[in-house]
Amino acid sequence: MMGPAHSLSGAAAWLGVGAAAAAAGHGMPWPVLVAGALICAGAALAPDLDHKAATISRAFGPVSRGLCEIVDKLSYAVYKATRKPGDPRRSGGHRTLTHTWLWAVLIGAGASVLAYAGGRWAVLAILFVHVVLAVEGLLWRAARVSSDVLVWLLGAAGAWILTGVLDEPGNGADWLFTAPGQEYLWLGLPIVLGALVHDIGDALTVSGCPILWPIPLGRKRWYPLGPPKGMRFRAGSWVELKVLMPAFMVLGGVGGAAALNVI
Numbered sequence: 001m002m003g004p005a006h007s008l009s010g011a012a013a014w015l016g017v018g019a020a021a022a023a024a025g026h027g028m029p030w031p032v033l034v035a036g037a038l039i040c041a042g043a044a045l046a047p048d049l050d051h052k053a054a055t056i057s058r059a060f061g062p063v064s065r066g067l068c069e070i071v072d073k074l075s076y077a078v079y080k081a082t083r084k085p086g087d088p089r090r091s092g093g094h095r096t097l098t099h100t101w102l103w104a105v106l107i108g109a110g111a112s113v114l115a116y117a118g119g120r121w122a123v124l125a126i127l128f129v130h131v132v133l134a135v136e137g138l139l140w141r142a143a144r145v146s147s148d149v150l151v152w153l154l155g156a157a158g159a160w161i162l163t164g165v166l167d168e169p170g171n172g173a174d175w176l177f178t179a180p181g182q183e184y185l186w187l188g189l190p191i192v193l194g195a196l197v198h199d200i201g202d203a204l205t206v207s208g209c210p211i212l213w214p215i216p217l218g219r220k221r222w223y224p225l226g227p228p229k230g231m232r233f234r235a236g237s238w239v240e241l242k243v244l245m246p247a248f249m250v251l252g253g254v255g256g257a258a259a260l261n262v263i
Contacts, residue, residue: 007137043194086219
């Protein structure tokens with residue numbers, strides 16, 4: 001999938017979680033719903049940090065481009081070290097390590113630990129990164145014609161405002177994890193979800209996605225999961241643009257309305 005579809009699917013997924021949480025009696029305060037949707041939309045771009053041409057590799061200038069090169073080499077090294085006889089030879093790390101359930105869990109857990117240990121500034125940093133990515137994904141046309149600095153300023157302002165709102169009593173800093181000192185532990189959840197939604201989206205495309213690594217399937221450890229070949233599509237095709245993206249918008253709208261008890 002392309003970046004906009006990934007971001008839309010991430011936002012829709014979190015809004016769906018909000019609807020499910022409301023139905024289960026653990027409804028999200030609206031700031032958690034909004035912040036989580038933005039984080040999930042941004043996190044749904046993050047697995048492509050192994051691809052030099054991806055949106056995330058351009059989002060933070062030289063910093064993200066340099067990180068992209070490191071992650072690509074790391075992913076390729078892990079692939080070579082763990083491949084089984086049935087896994088093909090390859091020349092790069094795209095759609096390997098960062099496109100697995102294990103990576104998603106580790107990144108989400110790391111974000112929760114960072115928020116727990118680092119306090120307000122760590123929360124601001126997490127929100128800043130993901131709001132910038134959400135803008136790049138959801139508002140990609142405007143982001144492409146704007147300067148990077150403007151997008152970063154929007155991300156910084158959004159992170160500052162969201163954190164201020166969430167810190168107000170009853171607005172969700174302690175949503176789901178209510179013990180003293182556990183504020184913002186929930187921040188890892190939309191990050192895990194966003195990464196997994198990205199992987200599922202890529203699994204629908206022609207190449208599939210090795211979501212289950214390191215669990216082996218037959219002679220392959222990097223088995224590219226996906227539906228039957230006839231049901232797959234190419235990234236950027238009309239299926240993605242004309243069918244999936246409108247569907248994500250509708251599902252996200254319905255999920256958000258249900259999460260806020262509007263319907």
